[in-house]
Each structure stands twice: as structure tokens, then as C-alpha cells.
Amino acid sequence: MKDTGNFVVVPEGSVTTPKGFRAGGLHCGLKKVERHDLGAIVCEVPATAAGVYTLNAFQAAPLRVTQESIAASGKLQAMVVNSGNANACTGQQGEDDARAMRAAAAEALGVAEHHVGVTSTGVIGETLPMAKLLSGIAQLPERVKPDGGDDFCQAILTTDLVQKMTCVRLNVNGKEVHIAGAAKGSGMIHPNMATMLGFITTDAKIESEFLQQQLSRITDNTFNMITVDGDTSTNDMVVVMASGLADNEALHPEHPDWEAFAAGFQYVGEYLAKAIARDGEGATKLIEVNVVGAESDNAARAIAKTVIGSSLVKSACFGADANWGRIIAAVGRAGQPVNTETVDIKLGDISVLEQSRPVRFDEEQAEAYLKGELVNIHIHLHMGKGQATAWGCDLTYDYVRINAAYRT
Missing domain, CATH: 3.10.20.340 (ArgJ beta chain, C-terminal domain)
Incomplete structure (x- = not known):
């Protein structure tokens, strides 16, 4: 393990290491190759949530649906993502499909619909093959597990060559807290969000306002500081979910352990950003x-x-x-x-x-x-x-x- 002073890097950690999280993935036929193309992260409880999104004017339908979910209560209990199809520039059909994806996931996973976020990545301008997607969503409950971090990482890849994930551990009020992340991205990567999806989980207790503050801060100096090819995608998004199950006193900027939490959060964002840049399409360095x-x-x-x-x-x-x-x-x-x-x-x-x-x-x-x-x-x-x-x-x-x- 790598000890940085404020936190310890957990080499075997994943998005399911923080308390309360499960994840998984499966192949439902969106990709031609037999590789996972549908995944989910699920929390035991509605988790405090925050997000940042692409600045591309043609923002994909799933992003708008996810923003709608977070705005409803500041919480998410599940994030469902498909690869192989971006559901971008698909008009009203795309909006309807993203909402159908959210509704189906809510029913399958047994959570409130406004506590589900959805996102997609892949080819722009093609409608989702909903029969395949809905069939896959129905299978998610049996695939979402405490050790499903690797399967989730595989499900979000497109032209990526490697999975990208990391995890750190720190103490807050003497309680063990974890922050973990997974991401995809290797092309259409440019500052002010890249063609990337990022998912951060933590079991820290923190209010939505301060979680959003942290996510926006680290995005400015990590995800917004990478480029591969100068193109900004329609689907870029980073979402963070905080279960609060570490049972610490709620974090805020005046909290004595805020600096350690911020340092761990920064590490996760920077690690994922550098991993995306390193895995740029065709890159050798x-x-x-x-x-x-x-x-x-x-x-x-x-x-x-x-x-x-x-x-x-x-x-x-x-x-x-x-x-x-x-x-x-x-x-x-x-x-x-x-x-x-x-x-x-x-x-x-x-x-x-x-x-x-x-x-x-x-x-x-x-x-x-x-x-x-x-x-x-x-x-x-x-x-x-x-x-x-x-x-x-x-x-x-x-x-x-x-x-x-x-x-x-």
C-alpha cells in the first residue's frame, strides 16, 4: 500500500470497496464482440450525489435524465451505464429511451425512479436497441455484487485498452473512510470534459453542497486538464455517490479532517485523469x-x-x-x-x-x-x-x- 500521509492507496480496491456499494456488468448485445456492455453501481441506501457534465451543446439524452434525477433530491441509489451506443443526437426518441432505461432499472433494482441515473457511451446518432437493453437491465440484479467492480469497469469500455480504477482509505473522526473511482475514456478527450465517464463512490457522510464543491474543484484541475485529440464528446459525465455509511460526522470545509478528504478525492480524480490520458487511442506514452x-x-x-x-x-x-x-x-x-x-x-x-x-x-x-x-x-x-x-x-x-x- 502507498501511504501519502493524508490517505493510503488501496491497490485491490474498487468502486465497491466503500461501504454500501455493489456493482456488476454483463453482455446484452449492444457490442458486436462478446464483452460486457451494460453495467451498474448500486448503493444500499440513497446516496448523496453530485455530477459534472460535458459543455458540448449537443448534450446526450442520458445526461439530462441523470441531472433531472439528482436535482429531484440530491441523491442517487443506482447508476446504470451502457457502452456501444451513445444515445446522443437521437431526438425525442433518445429522451424517451433514456427515461425507459431509468424506469426499467428502478423496477429491476427495487429503487425509486428518481434515485436512478443513466448514461451511455459509444457511437453517436444511433437509437438504442431497447429490446436488448431492457433484457440486459432485467438481469442486472443477479450480476450486481460486492466484488463486481471489475465487471463494471469492463462494461463501460469502448476503445479503451485497459480498465481504469483506484481506491484510497483515510480516517475521518477516527472512522475508516474510502473513496474509490472508475472511469472510461481514450478518444474524443479534450479539456472541459473529455469523452469520458467517471464514477466515484465514497462511504463518507457529506452534504450534497460540499460534495458538489469537491467534485467541481477536482474536475477543474484533473479531468479538465487532459486531452487526447482536441474533441469534446456529447456524453461526458462524472458522478459521485456518497453512502454516508462510514458513520463519520458530516464533512464540511471547517471539519478537521476536510483537508485529508480533499487530498484523497484529488488523488482519485488525478489518477483517473492520467489513466485516461495514458490510454489515449493509439498512444504509446x-x-x-x-x-x-x-x-x-x-x-x-x-x-x-x-x-x-x-x-x-x-x-x-x-x-x-x-x-x-x-x-x-x-x-x-x-x-x-x-x-x-x-x-x-x-x-x-x-x-x-x-x-x-x-x-x-x-x-x-x-x-x-x-x-x-x-x-x-x-x-x-x-x-x-x-x-x-x-x-x-x-x-x-x-x-x-x-x-x-x-x-x-
């Missing part, structure tokens, strides 16, 4: 861009996201080419204040630019560094105290191959 010395944190975020989103920077990393000119060009077009005489750039520990002037460096050493699975780009602007980190991946031949044949 994770790229991390650290910006410091900016005029403000907002300026640093904009610059970091511009650099990580640059196709030229991503291509250079794929080709192990230490072309710092692409990095400085991205800094300059980010639309933020920059002193063009004071910029430093490093690739890992290799300095390539100091005070906006080229530095002699060993090209072979730089090439060897860029061939690794993790590339850190450090940018120091020497203008202020603003700082931010963004994550992405390289742009490869396989990205084009995967997306050229996505529907086939």
Missing part, C-alpha cells in the same frame, strides 16, 4: 506539461492545455524529436500574458531553452528520454506565481487507424 511562473493559475492552465493539445508537440513526442520550437510556439499562441524574454523549457531534466534562448543539449540523450513511456515538459515563465499541470498523449499512426474505422 503519457505526456505531462507543467507550467509555473505564470501571471495567474488560469493563465497557467490555458498555456498547459494549449501545449498538451498541440498536434505538433504530440507528434514530436511520438517521433522522439526534441523540437522545443513547437512547445514555445504553443505557449505563444495560448492567448495569455507571456514575457518573450524569460521563458525556460526542460524536457525532463534536460534544459533546451533558458530565458527564451536556445541551450546546447545532447540530442541523443534527449531522444532517449523522449522514447520513454512518460514525457515531462517543464515550462517556467518567470512572471508570477501561477501554476498548472495538464496531461495528454502522443499522436500516432494508430490513432488515425482506430478512428478511420470506428463505426466498422
